[in-house]
Amino acid sequence: MVGALAIAILGINLLTGLSGQFSIGHGAFFAIGAYTTSIAMSHGGLTAYSSLPLAAMVSFIAGFLFGWPALRLSLVHLMLMTWGLSLALPQFLKLDALQKWTGGVSGVYLDRPEPPQWLNLNDDQYWYFVTLVILLGLIWLAQNLFNSRTGRALAAIRDNEIAAAPMGINVALFKTTIFGVSAMYAGVGGALTGLLADFVAPDSYSLFFSILLLVGAVMAGIRSVWGALIGSFLVLYLPASLPTSLAFMPIGFMALAVVFFMPDGVMGLIMRTYRRYAFRKKNR
Secondary structure, three states, rough: OHHHHHHHHHHHHHHHHHHHHHHHHHHHHHHHHHHHHHHHHHHHOOOOHHHHHHHHHHHHHHHHHHHHHHHHHHHHHHHHHHHHHHHHHHHHHHOOHHHHHHHHHHHOOEEEEEEOHHOEEEEEEEEHHHHHHHHHHHHHHHHHOOOOOOHHEEHHHHHHHHHHHHHHOOOHHHHHHHHHHHHHHHHHHHHHHHHHHEOOOOOHHHHHHHHHHHHHHHHHHHOOOOOHHHHHHHHHHHHOOOOOOHHOHHHHHHHHHHHHHOOOOOHHHHHHHHHHHHHHHHOO
16 A cells, blocks of 8 residues: 555646646546556456556546646646645545446445465455556656656756746646656555455545545655655554544644754755755865
């Protein structure tokens, strides 16, 4: 579950940390990935392995199409648009007309495939390694994107969109594509979470879940690839370690502390400390 949530948080890092766009609706793309997998398995006859690429593709298309009209919006209006999406989609999934496909309020149970016998692994171990392989592959992809010409173009758009356009950067194409890529990451995370939990339900992908993903990304480091893992640990384990009535209080305090003392997140603090140590060691 840490790996699946880290994939979704990594998508937010790509969108906000790399391109400067803002979303509090990634729980909706998370749900699109989960329900695409569910419908593909229960109605399309696909296996879990073939439904994962389909979930990635559908989420990318949804993100790209959503990002295109958002090009004309300011940061505040984009936030409101994603906020509206995260509120509307769970209610849309509950419609009686879609109950055959989505299960309505009750949700849908997934039949996760058993591990191959020749691997000699139990179910949890096998899906741990499946999630780990997908996570490492997507981290490698994100790391290369950050360090590529495309990443530098997106950083230029983030820093000064008006100045980026005369430099030959197709702002519209880059912004919509990275929105699609970010949605794809969220969709893959949602698909894996549905498979790991054997269940998808619309109330699992509420506005609060979207905000929680964003908070995890900010606390860990919005411009860090590996920081997504730290954010996932915080989001998954910190609320679970306390009574229900206090579950999200420490996350609120930690978010405030990060804003004041670690603006670039936990990973930013770690990297600054490491560079300071390396500099002192070099100059001894």
